[in-house]
Amino acid sequence: MKKAGIIIGMIILLLVAIVFFFPEVLYSSALGQRILMKLEGGQVAEFHYKENQQEKDTIYMKGVIYSNTLKDIKQALSENPSITTLVMEDVPGSIDDEINLVASLEIRKHNINTYIPENGMVASGGTDMFLAGKERAVHSTGKLGVHSWAGMDSVALDYPKDHKEHEKYLNYYAKMNIPLDFYWYTLEAAPADDIHWMTSKEMEQYNVATDLYDSLLDVQEKLASDAFKGRGTGNNDEAQELIKTHFENAGLLQFDNDYDVPFTFMDEKTKKERQGTNIVGYIKGKTYAERYIVIGAHYDHLGIVNDTIYNGADDNASGTSALLHMANYFSKNQPEHSIVFAAFDAEELGLHGSKDFVAKPYIPLENIVLNINFDMISRNPKNEIYVVGTFQYPQFKPAIEAVANKSSLVVSYGHDDPDDKTKDYWMHSSDNAPFFEKDIPNITFSEEDHPGYHKATDDTEATNPEFYINVVKLIKASIESIDQYFPYSKQ
Secondary structure (H helix, E strand, O other): OOHHHHHHHHHHHHHHHHHHHHHHHHHOOOHHHHHHHHHHOOOEOOEEOOOOOOOOOOOOOOOOOOOHHHHHHHHHHOOOOOOEEEEEEOOOOOHHHHHHHHHHHHHHHOOOOOEEEEOOOOEEEEHHHHHOOEEEEEOOEEEEOOOOEEEOOOOHHHEEEEEEEHHHHHHHHHHHHOHHHHHHHHHHHOOOOOOOEEEEHHHEEEEOOOOOHHHHHHHHHOOOOOOHHEEOOOOHHHHHHHHHHHHHHHHOOOEEEOOOOEEEEEOOOOOOOEEEEEEEEEEEOEEEEEEEEEEEOOOOEEEEEOOOEEEOOOHHHHHHHHHHHHHHHHHHOOOHHHHHEEEEEOOOOHHHHHHHHOOOOOOOOHHHHHHHEEEEEOOOOEEEEEEEOOOHHHHHHHHHHHHHHOOOEEEEOOOOOOOOOOOOOOOOOOHHHHHOOOOEEEEEEEEEOOOOOOOOOOHHHOOOHHHHHHHHHHHHHHHHHHOOOOOOHHO
């Protein structure tokens, strides 16, 4: 027994010596890599299904990519060719870059989608594998990290751009349809011993996630489904819960420790007092924390009329979903000004939610430098969106025009000049009106009425997703430009 103990001790000492003096020996084999990861408190990549998972079209991944990962992927696909989605829960990198790129190509070869789930984290070589997904999605709380790479005696930026050391990555990104600028961006984003977590703006810039606007359409469809009962004031709890969940996931701050802002109003038809609920959250600005941009959209619609559900897909599930999209975006890309996100109730009954907001605001009205309102932005056969308010507030027009000039949309200005009798006057028609009446600058994005306006036919099937996405891109870029270069001197 004593002799066996001595032998075991010698083996352990030998392994320790190898780890500390010849780590490359361990790095060269799958078993050695397993041992190294174990000693470092990590794990090599493993693929698995969830307990009691019925459908096997989704497989989960956790751990560092290593020399057996290609074999493991092939085995998983061989055993279950119905796999369509790889959920990357925690994949901090790779210890075998060559195998990683080949394994990633195998994922693309089988048209598998990749997804970073809630609180998921993918970085370094894991990011390269994520990019192999045919469709790629990142949860609002998921993280995607990039950095440079280093060799034994040099770092990536030591080599000229035309050096062969860069070729394998450039060729790989080209095959994944990722802009080659992404590679050079990763080299400068963080050194090899650090990580830069990508913002959603960077993800969009480099085509990293393909679903950045899929959730926009999904939320609109959900809000406009029969399950939400037309979102009539007093019967729209489901919509409220959805909005609050998105605010919470985006990490929006609360006024008075709650997103709910209940209010009462007099129903003009029944002459009875009723209750509505605004949903309000905010993000602190990094430069002008005490100056606020209020982004608003009403989430209520007509509800159920004569046993028919009026879903209001365009009016205004479109604006509400856009509001939630903006909340998620700016929570990851901190603005210069503080931004309040307000989902207004009872707009259809007389703008009561926005009226209540300005009547008893949590912030002084003089600190609100701009209101931006979206109301009906997903349905127009002319590909035309109106920007309303620049007649009264021309200082904001240059920033919007600069963005509009790069858009495929027909961007028109008007419905804001009281002397223009060729167009309806919209400055009192939507939730911008209470701000206008308080002399707070306001801009509304909206389209002209269509056959589905206030009809039961206002369903998502009648909207134009491409138009809608382009409008949201226009609005988002306009807000960013105004936020960064606010025309204070022109007010």
